[in-house]
Amino acid sequence: MTCDTILRRRKERGQRAYHKGASAEKSVALDYDRRGVDLLETRWRGQGGEIDLIFLDRGVYVFCEVKASDTVDSAMALLRPAQMQRIHVAASEYLGQTPDGQLSEVRFDLAVVDGQGAVTVMENAFGHF
Template structure:
């Protein structure tokens, strides 16, 4: 949400936005600690937004971060419409940045609960099978 929209949003929406940013910061820090290079944060296109784009050893990951009080709530927060937008945004980014992803491309979902615990689901959009927990 742009800063001008954030100021006009209801307090609950602003609080959720702030929690989301904190969760994204924590996920980015963990990725970097694991040797990933974070290429972009909150990348937007006409197709949608990608929370984090990271690459390690030629593997490109488009990462959606979902922060909720409990991991189960976060896991159910990525609906079909958002999945389609995430896929379209990833395709747009890859088309604009052709030198990345030589070892492959995947879409990951990172769940963050109210206590800061994280669970990463790799390849969440692969063949509609729901990905693999990490």
């Protein structure tokens, strides 16, 4: 296998993963919308990292990590402690832009999309470190 073939396959894999993630995020955003929750940001990036979706739910800022996999359990297993820590750092940075800052009410949700496209939202899936 040539170096060009390896690079092309890696690029194709990355594009598939990007589109799969974007599709999962869209499904999750629609699920929250059906429940009357306002979407504030998609793929918000700060110095501390990226947050997939940020919502405002009756005065509570919701930082949502989205995972897609064949099953709910395998999607849940994709969220690692180091990633949770990066999300907390980024959320703290985001809260610095809000009227109440660090005193804002917050929630950290995990939303998973299984192989059939079903969305499962776990509210307060992970808390502060």
